[in-house]
Amino acid sequence: MEEQSQIQDTGLFGLSIDTTGRAHLTEAARWARFLAIVGFIFIALVAVSLIAGGSFFASMFGRVNQYNEVGSGLATGMTIALIVYYLCIALLVFFAYLFLYRFAVNMKLALQGNSQELLNRSFQNLKILYRYWGILTIIGLVFFALFVVIILLGRASM
């Protein structure tokens, strides 16, 4: 018995996914999967509306400025740049939902099949998801700080 408890201490690292943890993780994975699927649909809709709406606006600017070649080119270029910018953002968000989906699916399979490998893969995807959001947040904060500095410098020079 002593030997068994020793094995348990070294082999289990003290923590396991018990019945309570299993219930929490099952529920978390279910909601995460739902969120990821909703996110995928939303991103697909945004991408479709961006491409469809963008081409509509580009052709509209082209017609409005048909006698002004420079103006037409500028407006079309701006529209395309904006579409590409928003598509890039959609792509960034897509990866976040992909990691969330992988976490959810691997967790569900791990709990169903008692697979340690899938459980670890699921936690790895959760780690990647939060690291990804964290890095994006840091980049956003840096841009915000730059924006504030530029505004302050602009005010100081006025």
Add this chain to the structure above:
Amino acid sequence: MDDQSILELQVDQTASKNLSEVSRWAKFLSITGFVFMGCMLIVFIAMRSQITSTLSQVIPGFAEVNSLGVLVAFFIIIAGIVFLLMYFLFRGSILIKKGIETKSQDMFNNGLASLKAYFMMYGILAIIALISNFVSIF
């Protein structure tokens, strides 16, 4: 005993390493969320008169009703939702990290419960957003 160790999934070294990093980033994100909320609150208090006057120009009749009260109520609801989300994330990250460090199963399970609550709340918000979008379409 052997059967149980086969049946029960373990938080092994790889899993605990991954979860520690999850909790580190989740803590950072939740603290950023709290600070962002605080900044928004300060901006809202400092600029409330400008916000009300701008809104009364955009929405006719906005100034006639108790506009500041409506605005404050709206802001409190949004702030409350974001605060709760960040709180679940923060609590989850702290408890999971402490649970791994002290090898406390209870703490670890409570952390997982907070993580579940976080995803659940996000999911419910997504459902509300979907329903409101459908309502606005028809």
